Amino acid sequence: MPVADDVVDDVETLSDAFDTDGLDGWTWATAGLVLAIAIAVAIVVRWSLGAVLVRRLERSLAIFLSRTASYVVVLIGVVYALDQLRVRVGPLIGALGIAGIALAFALKDILENFVAGILLQIQRPFTYGHEIEINDQVGRVQDVNARFVTMLTPSGETVMVPSAVVIKSELSNMTVAGRRRTDLEIGVAYGSDLRVSRSVLERAARSVDGVLGDPGAEVLLTGFGDSSIDFVVRYWHGPSIAEFWRVRSDVAFAVESALDEAGITIPFPQRTLWFPDRSPASTDAGENPEEQPEIKPEIKPEIKPEIKPEIKPAE
Structure with a gap:
């Protein structure tokens, strides 16, 4: 079979590549020392090159280049260590064959993440x-x-x-633009002066520390709800998550206080029930009370208990 023949050929090539006959302890020690030196140099290159590049390039790109350089140094050390052990790298790579393909499938997720990580470093x-x-x-x-x-x-x-x-x-x-916009929805009671309400809301939002002046805060009427006339307060602030929550809370406090001082009510959900004027006897919708039959109470005869005379025996 062709696949079996390929596997046999790969095994023979691997055995030829790993020609370690006659190696002594000094050779193994030399190979290990070369690999250790390569790892040490890679660590030095990574930190020193990163410290230099981070001053001239964007931080993520500088770290990516320094890491790549350290990987290259380790790879060179591995090749030299294998050379000390008389391992021929060329035939070794060629002998991977089907085993290399199987290994690639086994490490598919790792390789996918590796390539994606490189793309993220490039696209940033x-x-x-x-x-x-x-x-x-x-x-x-x-x-x-x-x-x-x-x-x-x-x-x-x-x-x-x-x-x-x-x-x-x-x-x-959320950081790259340098600012973010937040919307705060609020409702006022029906009967409120809408223009005054909008002006109060705008002044309250703009007075909060952290709300940007350019672009300034704005208030828009969004609709007429079941229980309130609805506005949305839009304002810009710093991009951080902590700034988002802090400014949102301060704007909510400021808006509530301003509306309270202006005598404008923030209503809660409520519903008005209306009952038409009709007599109690009219229970069904659309019925005329005058046409309702007179309901007379049912009179039941009073039932008295039967009293039996007491009969005493003669003396």
Whole structure:
């Protein structure tokens, strides 16, 4: 069979590549020393090159280049170590054959994440310190490597999202624009002066520390609800998640206080029930009370208990 023949050929090629006959302990020690030196040099290259590049390039790109350089140094060390052991790298790579294909399928997810990590480093849709949202996961980017994107959530949890998932998912970067807009919905009672209400809401929102002046806050009437006339307060603020919650809370406090001082009511859901004027006897809709038959009470005869005379025996 062709597949079996290929496997036999690969095994023979591997046996030829690993010609380790006659190797002594010094040769093994030399190979190990070469590999150890390569790893040490890779660590030095990674940190020193990263420190230099981060001053001149964007941080994520600098870290990516320094990591790539360290991987190249380790790879060179592995090749030299194999050469010390008389392992011929060329035939070794060619001997992978079907085994290499099987290994590639087994490591498909790892390779997919690795390639996705490289694409993220090249495209750079976000960088360290940006606050992003991926698949309902929101957090600050802590690390981007060849396999994962590590985020720190507002609740202090560390979330590691595979790079392949990041590439395939919808991504929201809340930091890159430098500002965010938030909408706060609020209703006023029917009968309120709408223009005065809008003016009060605008002044309250613009007075809050953290609300940007350009573009300024605006108030729009959105509709007439069941219990209130609805407005939306739109304002801009800093991009961080902490700033979002702080400013939103302060705007809500300011709006409530301003409306209370202006005598404008924020209604709660309520419903008015209206009953038409009709006699109690009219119970069905559309009936005329005058046509209702007179209802007379039913009089039942009083039933008295039968009293039997007491009969005493004669003395």
